Each structure stands twice: as C-alpha cells, then as structure tokens.
Amino acid sequence: MIDNDGVGLNCTVVGSGPPIIMLHGIPDFSGGWQHQVDDLSASHQLIIPDLRGFNASDKPAGKDNYLMTVLVSDIAAILDHFKLEKAGLIGHDMGGIVAWWAAIMLPGHIQRLAVLSAPHPVPYLAALRAGGEQLQRQVRNVKAFQEMAMAGSLNAEQLSGWVEDADLRSGLQQALERSDAEAVVSYYLANFELTKNLQFDQIPRVQCPTLVIRGQNDPYVAPGLFDATWKHVNAETSTVCLPHAAHFIHHQAADVVNRHLKNWFANE
Numbered sequence: 165m166i167d168n169d170g171v172g173l174n175c176t177v178v179g180s181g182p183p184i185i186m187l188h189g190i191p192d193f194s195g196g197w198q199h200q201v202d203d204l205s206a207s208h209q210l211i212i213p214d215l216r217g218f219n220a221s222d223k224p225a226g227k228d229n230y231l232m233t234v235l236v237s238d239i240a241a242i243l244d245h246f247k248l249e250k251a252g253l254i255g256h257d258m259g260g261i262v263a264w265w266a267a268i269m270l271p272g273h274i275q276r277l278a279v280l281s282a283p284h285p286v287p288y289l290a291a292l293r294a295g296g297e298q299l300q301r302q303v304r305n306v307k308a309f310q311e312m313a314m315a316g317s318l319n320a321e322q323l324s325g326w327v328e329d330a331d332l333r334s335g336l337q338q339a340l341e342r343s344d345a346e347a348v349v350s351y352y353l354a355n356f357e358l359t360k361n362l363q364f365d366q367i368p369r370v371q372c373p374t375l376v377i378r379g380q381n382d383p384y385v386a387p388g389l390f391d392a393t394w395k396h397v398n399a400e401t402s403t404v405c406l407p408h409a410a411h412f413i414h415h416q417a418a419d420v421v422n423r424h425l426k427n428w429f430a431n432e
Contacts, residue, residue, distance in 0.1 A: 165222075166213070168241035171229070174220035175242065176212045179205030182275075183248055184429060185239065186212045189257020189281070190348060191323040193219040193339035198332060199418035200254075203426060211242060211251070215259065217347025219339040230350035232265050239266045243273055252429050256280040256414055257384075258351055261288070267370045278375040278428055280421065281382060281411050283389035284396045286364045291389055293359040298386050305384070306352045313345035326412050369398040375428045376402070377421060379409030402428070 165172035176194050178201055188196050194212040204210055214221040216238060217230065228234070239262070243251060252275050255263030260282025267274045268285075282288075291298035312318050320340035327333035374397045378390055387405075394401045404424055409417040 166242055166245045168238050171216055171224050171238075172222040173216060173238055173241070174214045175245075176210075178210045178212070179208055181208040182252065182429070183209045183211055183246065184252035184254060185242055186210055187239075187253070187255035187259030187262055188212075188215060188218070189255075189259045190351065191318070191336070191340055191343075192257070192259075193336060193343070195219075195332070195335045195339060196256075196327075197414065200414060200422055200425065203422040204429070207426070208252070208429060211246065213238070213242060214339075215262075217350070218343045220342065223344035223347050225346065227350045227354045230347060230354045232262070232355050233269070235262045235351075236266045236269045240270060240273070243270075249273065250275040252276045252278070254278045254280070254425065255282065257282055257411070261285065261355075264370070267372055267374070268368055271368065271371045274372045276373045276375075276429060277370065278377070278425055280377050280413055281379065281385060283376075283378075283385060284370075284393055286367060286396055287389045287392065288385075289359045289362060290364060291386065292356070298389065301384055301386075302352065302356075306349065309345065309348045309352070313349050316345070317341070318343055318345045318348065327415060329415075332415075367396075369396055371398055373400040373428075374402070375404070375424065377404045377406065377413060377424055379411055379413045379416065380405050380407045381410045384411050 166175050186197050194214045217223045253263050260279040264285050267277045318340045320337045324333050324337040393403050406417045
C-alpha cells in the first residue's frame, strides 16, 4: 500500500525501465490494463494503482475525498513513494481526466502523457456547463451509479459486461464487488462543481508531449470535444481516432492502442 495522508492505494508494479503510471477508468480497476501490461512491461516499469474507492485501495467516505486536487495528490504520493522525479502517465476515462489534471498541476513531474477516451478538461467542462448533449450523457451515468449506491453496492455483473474476455471480466466483477458505490458517485459529483466557478482561461497549458487516443463510436464522449486538443498543450501533440472502436479502447482495440503507446513512450 502507498499512503497518501492516511489513504492507502493498492499498487501493482510490473516490468523494468523508465516508469509509467497507469490510471484506470470507471468502471474498471488496475487489472484492466492487462493487455497493455503484456506489451509495455518489456521496456518500462509499470506502476498501476487501484484508484481510491476501487478494489483493494482504501475507500474514504465523503465527497471531498474525491476532489480533483485530492486525486492528483494520489499521483504525487506515488511519485514520492517510488522516489521518482518524473514519470510517464497513461489514463483511461476517469483515469484520463485525472491524468490531464496531473499534467496541469504537476508540470515538472510528468515526462510524457497518453490519454485514452477522455478530452482535455477545458472543452469537457465547457460542454457540461453549456448543458447540451455531453451533460445529458453524464447525468445518465451519474444517475445509474446513484441508484446502485442507494441499493448499497455496485451492480458488478452489469458493469463488467463490457469486457469480452471471460477471465478478465470475472476479475473486473470481483474487483467491483470490492469497490464502493458512494465513492464512484463522488468522483462525478465532487468535480461537477468545477463547471460552475472555474475560469477556463486561467488553466495552464500542459507542458509535456501528449498523445490522445479515442474511439470513433464512443457513446459517452461527444467527438467534437477532441478537435482542439492542441490548443491546450504547449508541446508535441498527437490525436488518434480509431474508426471501429468505442469507449473501452484499451480492450476493444488493444493491439492498435499498444502500438501507439509503445511508439509514444519509446524515447522516454
């Protein structure tokens, strides 16, 4: 366990070489990166936490324990624990949103960034503030998780249904059974407040090379939110659209995703 102000983060470490921290999304856990571990661990040390609230990590109560500043402090705690000045960072879905903010808030510590299925926070939060299609998509997700929280637990069988491989699906189901439904809701509600008062023009640009990969058929994120990613990055920027993939691209298009990730981190 890695300690961050009394909250324990379960971390898996695999491989050797330049370090990369990998942040899973919702609903997922550290084991959801298995397809990437098989490829990337030959050349890199992979540090893969369960996000707070999930699987074997601690599950602190209270919405404020899931504010973005706190989530980014988990990344800082991981860097401190392993005595790393810098590391690569990969995130998917909610892990991708945390990865964006980590690159913004810890600019000297993220070597290279790769984000899967998550747009930069400025267009994403602006879309939520505008109250259109993207807000409706998020409201539907949050309501579903709130209903599970009211029932006392996540519907692990339903939420793991997106995983095709039977063994990996079983692993995710067991991890979600150990996860906290209130924590999942808090990820969204705690950070929805950002849409109200945040001054978008005051958010610093990301200073590290940034790769964004998305699926063309993603039902959760409006495709236009990725169009101007380069405006928010003051470094090399690459955006890749996978025409036959949806949201969970690290499974649905693992071979293609892995090729892009290996190339992106090859010179780290």
